[in-house]
Amino acid sequence: MTTAQAPTGFAKQLRYWRTLRRVSQLDLASSADTSQRYLSFLEQGRSHPGRTMVVRLAESLELSLRERNGLLLAAGYAPVFPETDFSTPELAPVREALERILHGHMPYPAICTRANGELLAANSAFDLLTEGAVPGLLGPAMNVYRLALHPDGLAPRVINLPEWGRHITEALRGKALRSPDPTLDALIAELESYLPQANPGPDHLGFAVPLRLRSAAGELRLMSTISSFATATDVTLSEIHLEAFLPADRATAEILRHLAERR
Known part of the structure; x- marks a missing residue:
């Protein structure tokens, strides 16, 4: 604290x-x-x-x-809200609850991150998103935003990289506008440097687009939802996000189910 x-x-x-x-x-x-x-x-x-x-x-x-x-x-007062290290025994019940949620989301990928994108936990389906990435992007304190858009990470497998990548950077820009942070600004600039120019056509739907991912089993189309601890009174918990990927079509659901059965 x-x-x-x-x-x-x-x-x-x-x-x-x-x-x-x-x-x-x-x-x-x-x-x-x-x-x-x-x-x-x-x-x-x-x-x-x-x-x-x-x-x-x-x-x-x-x-x-x-x-x-x-x-x-x-104003000269002590902080009201504690900031507990995620690895401490005090947060063991939270870690266990998150693990149950991640496991329960199988066979679909799900991850738990800090607000800056640092990975805290993931289920076994997450290897779908790390496949082919260089070791330097997968070590301790892995940043999932960097993994997603880096040319040595997930990016070469993303069919709609210009649109999907800007879905990520625009969301981060919105956060930076609300809560300015030089570290976040630097991350956004880095991520944008990886993205090709987007040329939206007449049917462009904005940034509400699925992740279209190449895989050995065929194209996967994934949508994601993000959850947080809405009533948290601890800084650490308030900054934790749970992102769960869902199949955007029946074919993707079938592929993910077959992949899980082979694990």
Whole structure:
């Protein structure tokens, strides 16, 4: 867990987040159950908020748990939300639950990742997505976004790489706009450097496209869903995502079922 630090820049951070969220002082004050005048004083540094007020403002601005801790630190308070290492005994029940979910999704691929794409766990069907990738992309702290789009990873097998790749990068860009992070910006730039130019035709459906993947058994068409711990009060849990791939047609479902039977 992050320890408390000397108060620095609360007024600046509050203005920054309110501006980024495109919320007026009046609307934010109303949402946080305070007055516009008091909020104006906070943004000018003329008043100092209590801890409860900081939490209410952070909630009203829909900040992530990590960002809420940062706002508390800027105001001179200890963080409210703990950040537990994923490998600790305290999170053993969570790890076991995720393993059961991953196993239950068989014969379809499913993975558990951190928000930046670092792989935490996967079921045995995930080898469908690692086949042919160079060892350097598969080691410890594997990044599934890099694996997906790197020319030495999954990319050569993706039939619709320009469209599907931009589905990934556009989703990450949306996240970066909401929660700016230089590390995420660098990852997005790297991923975009791997993608060929997309030339959407008149029937282009945007970024809601399946992953069309070459395999020895034929073309696979996969859609994915992403789940998270909506009520998490721990930073680590709040940043964990579970992505489950589903067959987009009957032929893909049959191929995946036969592959699972051979494992």
